Amino acid sequence: MxxxxxxxxxxxxxxxxxxxxxxxxxxxxxxxxxxxxxxxxxxxxxxxxxxxxxxxxxxxxxxxxxxxxxxxxxxxxxxxxxxxxxxxxxITLIHQEPISFPDLSVAENLVLGRHEGPALGRVRWGELRREADSLMARLGIAIDVGKPMRGLSIADQQMVEIARALASDxxxxxxxxxxxxxxxxxxxxxxxxxxxxxxxxxxxxxxxxxxxxxxxxxxxxxxxxxxxxxxxxxxxxxxxxxxxxxxxxxxxxTYIPQHKSQIGAVALAVRGLSLPGKFEDISFEVHKGEIVGLGGLVGAGRTDIARALFGVAPAASGSIEVNGKTVTIREPADAVAQGLAFVPEDRAVAGIFRSLPVEQNITAAVPGKVAPGGVIRRALERSIAREQVRKLRIRLASLRQPIGELSGGNQQKAILARWLLTDPEILILDEPTRGIDIGVKAEFYEMIGELAASGRAVLLISSELPELLALSDRVLVMSEGRLTANLARGEASEESVMHAAVPRRKANPDGRAAA
The missing domain is CATH 3.40.50.300 (P-loop containing nucleotide triphosphate hydrolases)
Structure with a gap:
């Protein structure tokens, strides 16, 4: 009660x-x-x-x-x-997007704000580490408090934010x-x-x-x-x-409309992609007009796959094919040139330029369109951005408003608007509806269906199983850096996805389960 x-x-x-x-x-x-x-x-x-x-x-x-x-x-x-x-x-605010000092340790992030000025230099770091370990234990998770924040997953960064609030009483x-x-x-x-x-x-x-x-x-x-x-x-x-x-x-x-698939030729093929410590021997295909869902638990490697495909953190081995041709993607510019677009999960860090106006955020990926001859034409930039705002129904006070002042859903729409200006053939959407309300989610579902209907290939990463199952033509599942299932729409259910997502205990050479 x-x-x-x-x-x-x-x-x-x-x-x-x-x-x-x-x-x-x-x-x-x-x-x-x-x-x-x-x-x-x-x-x-x-x-x-x-x-x-x-x-x-x-x-x-x-x-x-x-x-x-x-x-x-x-x-x-x-x-x-x-x-x-x-x-x-x-009064403590735990932000929707984790805010931290990425080069400082977890323990140092926990103490910041509780000591002012020179007092920080008199902190007994051994005691601080023990206190930080105790807070992590209270949260029920295993985080090395000596590790830099930038090395943590978003989920672990969020738990550190919560621990900081607990520490401040x-x-x-x-x-x-x-x-x-x-x-x-x-x-x-x-x-x-x-x-x-x-x-x-x-x-x-x-x-x-x-x-x-x-x-x-x-x-x-x-x-x-x-x-x-x-x-x-x-x-x-x-x-x-x-x-x-x-x-x-x-x-x-109805929140999630079923789209009518018209699946064409293979647009994206991944062969034996590996990155030590992140994922291993990943192979799959995404066809034109198809929405392929990528499911799994947090930390399974889904975002790492997306970042590798877009050249943010390239794979160490394996190959990527676009429209049947093997391509080299070592940085995001290579991916854009091959017709890929990527809406990242952490929009506050990797998606938006928070202090810049909405119009510049929307046109950031197409400098050639707003600066013909190398000179930015603000009127043209504004016109292009205004049309995207109209198409995606972005709610704002002004195109010159800093994008950081928009709601999360409207920020996400602006990021999608940016990449649609590049006219991509392949869209990688990593948790596109995270932190977005029901009404705006319905708009996103409609847009994703329309993108597939226009012949684009969509790779959709989502932790919300009802969303993943309703939108996807197929569902791939990852667990501990490996693909563990490739489920057709009729085979995919919450039970089958979770069965493939939950890590299994490995067997010893004699066949007994490892402890």
Whole structure:
């Protein structure tokens, strides 16, 4: 039973927001939001991308200053104008995209922000490492705290972010899509920690698009739409249909449309691709007009395959064929020249140029189109970007708006718009709907189907099995760096994919299972 559901229990108010509003470039994205957050509750914020939920959370965390409105902490008015002030007040934001110092160790990342200025030099690093090891053990995962952050997977970076919040002894922890890169086991570990924090009287804001997670974890839910708070209710009192209707203002009957396949010749063929420590002896084909799903657990090697195909981290051996011709791809420029496009899983690091305007982000892959003769023509650049915004229905205040101010879904649309300008034959989409709301997901599903229908070959990496199964003509499955299954649409099910994805214990030479 969720704690807020306990009969006769009145939880004190930790945070009180009144009339919170926010404008970006003259456009109001948050409008007169009133909300009370109780001590010792897990409170979900739901809504489509751009609905205002993340903006509201960032105002509480000091990332954005409200245009108007007020906040009170334990009944005392506060001005949370910077993240540092928020941290001193006991408020921590765990970002949707992990933010860290990549060249510092895990342990050093954990201590940053808890020691100021010269005090950092007096840290007893042996004690720090022991404390970091203890935090990792509390999270239930094995991470070498002496390892540089850049060597960790996105999932492990996310767990370090959570450990940092635990280390700071925060009263309010804001989790923005924290489970997106996590395996089911890691999600359960996180949920166990969240429940423990709730029992200790701490408050968690949980932002997610996964309704099953909200229902399993959260006491109350607040729904945003078009910058306004639409409803705040006990989670148990709302059905999924109720939540979706409140989120998007209409009934949604189907989320993942089945596309009609017209499969042509082989567009991409991979033969014996290997990269020591990442993947081994990978062979598969993707045909024109076909969507091939690539499934598996986090760390199975799926993203490494995508990065190798696009020349970000090339394979050590094996071959790649495009339209029947063996090609050499050692860097992304080689891949683009061969008609490949890549939408990466970590859009904040590898996808967008956060401080640059939307128009420059969209046209970044086609300098020849916007700079004929080597001179950038801004009017032409703006015209090209505007047409892509129209086609992909990207919501923004202005083409000159920094792309970092857009919602995650609209950032993802802009990345896709960029690569569609290169007129690719082969699209590699790595977790394209991660952190995107239901309404925008439906738009992405439609776009992916249209891309395949136009004759393009699509390699789709997704950790959401319903999405993978519904969109894909075939599903390839990886486990521990190897392909373990190639399933036709009729063979692929959640059971068959997970059976192939779960690592098997290796046998000793005498045939006994290894311990």
């Amino acid at each position: 969720n704690r807020a559901d306990e009969p006769g229990r009145a939880l004190p108010i930790l945070i009180s927001a009144r009339g919170i509003s926010k404008q970006f470039a003259g456009v109001e994205v948050l409008r007169d939001v009133d909300l009370d957050l109780h001590a010792g509750e897990i409170h979900a914020l739901l809504g489509e991308n751009g609905a205002g939920k993340s903006t509201f959370a960032k105002i509480i965390a000091g990332v954005h200053r409200p245009s108007r409105g007020s906040l009170a902490l334990n009944g005392t008015p506060v001005e949370v104008t910077t993240p540092l002030i928020a941290q001193k007040l006991g 925060s009263r309010l922890i804001i989790m923005d899509e924290p489970t997106a890169p996590l395996t089911p086991r890691e999600v359960e570990t996180l949920f166990g920690i969240a429940r423990q924090l709730r029992q200790e009287g701490r408050t968690i804001i949980f932002i997610s698009h996964r309704l099953e997670e909200v229902r399993a974890l959260c006491d109350r839910v607040t729904i945003f739409r078009d910058g306004s708070r639409i409803a705040t209710e006990e989670t148990a009192g709302l059905s999924d249909a109720d939540i979706i209707r409140l989120m998007i203002g209409r009934e949604v009957k």
